[in-house]
Amino acid sequence: GAGVSQTPSNKVTEKGKYVELRCDPISGHTALYWYRQSLGQGPEFLIYFQGTGAADDSGLPNDRFFAVRPEGSVSTLKIQRTERGDSAVYLCASSPEGNSGYTFGSGTRLTVV
Amino acid sequence: GQQVMQIPQYQHVQEGEDFTTYCNSSTTLSNIQWYKQRPGGHPVFLIQLVKSGEVKKQKRLTFQFGEAKKNSSLHITATQTTDVGTYFCAGPKAPGYIPTFGRGTSLIVHP
Numbered sequence: 748g749a750g751v752s753q754t755p756s757n758k759v760t761e762k763g764k765y766v767e768l769r770c771d772p773i774s775g776h777t778a779l780y781w782y783r784q785s786l787g788q789g790p791e792f793l794i795y796f797q798g799t800g801a802a803d804d805s806g807l808p809n810d811r812f813f814a815v816r817p818e819g820s821v822s823t824l825k826i827q828r829t830e831r832g833d834s835a836v837y838l839c840a841s842s843p844e845g846n847s848g849y850t851f852g853s854g855t856r857l858t859v860v
Numbered sequence: 861g862q863q864v865m866q867i868p869q870y871q872h873v874q875e876g877e878d879f880t881t882y883c884n885s886s887t888t889l890s891n892i893q894w895y896k897q898r899p900g901g902h903p904v905f906l907i908q909l910v911k912s913g914e915v916k917k918q919k920r921l922t923f924q925f926g927e928a929k930k931n932s933s934l935h936i937t938a939t940q941t942t943d944v945g946t947y948f949c950a951g952p953k954a955p956g957y958i959p960t961f962g963r964g965t966s967l968i969v970h971p
Contacts, residue, residue, distance in 0.1 A: 838902060
């Protein structure tokens, strides 16, 4: 597609529930990143994919967070047993390679109630 | 770990005034990126600087990378209301190149 697409744009879930957030990167971009952004803060790195593999997952806060990119394009960020502190905007970005300017999607605003 | 610090956190200006935001790192950076995020929007890539002492211009925006590659600045000449937003710098997370973002500088332009 023309840009990075993220769905849903908004997600409200109850504490303890499981959620999946989807990212469809720009076609042909091999590098894909997940960030999350809380109000008044800069984006916080979560995980980086190069192709199908997670090249760096050091930003995932704990084992409730997991992400996959099985065919090297679409990626899904999965959060188990959601907590109120998980509420944030989850941003996905892609780039042609690993070290060039990144194109961000519009994000998924996750609210855990 | 490596962090990039940005100052100021907020800046109010009258339309037509200049604006500068500064980005500082405790470690040498291989590159620095700048992004703009409009209120309610997502970060949009503006530029990447790689060379020591590099200066790049985009219309009224001037980006500079320090000689020691530990600091950078973004200067906007004669601000307009369309410049409103938060400006982020991002330096690569060692040992690789995943961008680590500062807290940003929010620019408010009063007409």
